[in-house]
Amino acid sequence: MKKIISMFLVLLVAGFVATGFAPAPTGYAVGDTATDFHLKNVDGKMVSLADYKDAKGFIVTFTCNHCPFAKMYESRIMALNAKYAPLGYPVIAINPNDPSQQDEDSYANMVTRAKEKGYTFPYLVDESQNVTHAFGATNTPHLFVLNREKGTLVVRYIGAIDDNAQDASAVTKHYTEDAVNALLANQQPVVTKTKAIGCSIKWKS
Amino acid sequence: MVNLKLLSITCFGLILSLSGFTRTPKVDVIKIDDLQAMIAQPNDTTYVFNFWATWCSPCVKEFPDFQSLESKFPGAKLRVIFVSLDFLKDKARSLEPFVTKHDVRNAVFLLDEPDYNSWIDRVDSTWEGNLPASLVVNNAKHLRRFFPQEFGAQALSDTVKQFLN
Numbered sequence: 001m002k003k004i005i006s007m008f009l010v011l012l013v014a015g016f017v018a019t020g021f022a023p024a025p026t027g028y029a030v031g032d033t034a035t036d037f038h039l040k041n042v043d044g045k046m047v048s049l050a051d052y053k054d055a056k057g058f059i060v061t062f063t064c065n066h067c068p069f070a071k072m073y074e075s076r077i078m079a080l081n082a083k084y085a086p087l088g089y090p091v092i093a094i095n096p097n098d099p100s101q102q103d104e105d106s107y108a109n110m111v112t113r114a115k116e117k118g119y120t121f122p123y124l125v126d127e128s129q130n131v132t133h134a135f136g137a138t139n140t141p142h143l144f145v146l147n148r149e150k151g152t153l154v155v156r157y158i159g160a161i162d163d164n165a166q167d168a169s170a171v172t173k174h175y176t177e178d179a180v181n182a183l184l185a186n187q188q189p190v191v192t193k194t195k196a197i198g199c200s201i202k203w204k205s
Numbered sequence: 206m207v208n209l210k211l212l213s214i215t216c217f218g219l220i221l222s223l224s225g226f227t228r229t230p231k232v233d234v235i236k237i238d239d240l241q242a243m244i245a246q247p248n249d250t251t252y253v254f255n256f257w258a259t260w261c262s263p264c265v266k267e268f269p270d271f272q273s274l275e276s277k278f279p280g281a282k283l284r285v286i287f288v289s290l291d292f293l294k295d296k297a298r299s300l301e302p303f304v305t306k307h308d309v310r311n312a313v314f315l316l317d318e319p320d321y322n323s324w325i326d327r328v329d330s331t332w333e334g335n336l337p338a339s340l341v342v343n344n345a346k347h348l349r350r351f352f353p354q355e356f357g358a359q360a361l362s363d364t365v366k367q368f369l370n
Binding site for chain 1: 260261262263292293294319320321322323325332333334335336354
């Protein structure tokens with residue numbers, strides 16, 4: 001049996017090598033428990049979710065400087081924090097991109113951007129990309145709403161902010177807000193997963 | 206006399222269009238139903254739909270590989286169709302200048318569907334929305350494969366070869 005499994009694994013790996021494509025992304029599913037992380041903020045200090053003793057949950061947002069979709073959503077991400085941090089669900093932004101592929105996403109440029117725009121939430125760098133892999137983020141922006149339940153952080157929504165990146169005034173479905181509003185009302189979100197359209201994450205090669 | 210005048214205008218127009226002087230990039234705006242109809246064409250042509258946008262740097266990088274693909278298989282029933290996810294407001298500002306600059310002879314469409322979650326599964330349920338992505342179909346052969354990532358030039362040729370054989 002072991003032999004069969006290892007043969008299968010060899011074939012699987014060979015398949016990936018032959019086609020040159022990475023395996024399908026893994027990561028959290030809705031209902032999974034999220035593991036805390038320890039990442040550097042734009043102010044040079046390290047941030048963990050455990051630092052937020054009073055938070056009811058988090059809006060973990062994978063975003064970056066360079067991506068046009070991230071830029072279009074930037075003010076909406078800031079608005080999410082302004083609205084939901086006081087209600088117990090702060091935004092934690094994480095830049096997942098390898099800056100060697102996109103200089104605009106370098107740590108120095110993150111610091112500049114956060115200052116210029118006056119981010120009121122942490123903007124963390126995932127240098128090793130381990131946190132991004134653990135979450136299973138694929139694009140920027142890509143949001144994960146976490147909810148504190150019996151001392152653990154449970155993933156309750158994964159996906160897009162809303163249904164119209166181009167035009168905030170034409171939005172009809174506020175996916176992330178609806179999810180957090182449901183949690184605030186002690187209910188489960190109706191829509192738990194959407195596809196987050198945006199720039200693919202620049203993985204280290 | 207009138208006929209002569211008409212004839213000369215027609216000739217002038219013909220010369221102009223032949224000289225390429227009046228050639229402007231033709232980018233049609235389509236909806237998801239139009240795209241689905243194109244994907245479902247029941248013939249033995251292999252269609253490569255490349256989903257891209259001018260703002261997506263990996264897309265732009267691999268664009269020439271798709272542009273030159275048909276010429277790698279002379280005589281083959283192969284068509285490469287570019288489906289741009291640029292925004293409608295950027296059509297004249299970004300998309301059409303790109304098409305002109307790169308002298309794109311393939312069909313280029315702008316898919317005007319801002320609510321991605323309403324249609325993306327109709328292209329492929331495994332597509333998470335990242336660009337670039339490509340769909341290769343041959344309906345007569347009942348072949349359909351979706352690639353939600355960049356191709357290398359070699360991998361692209363190899364994939365298409367499988368559809369043509």
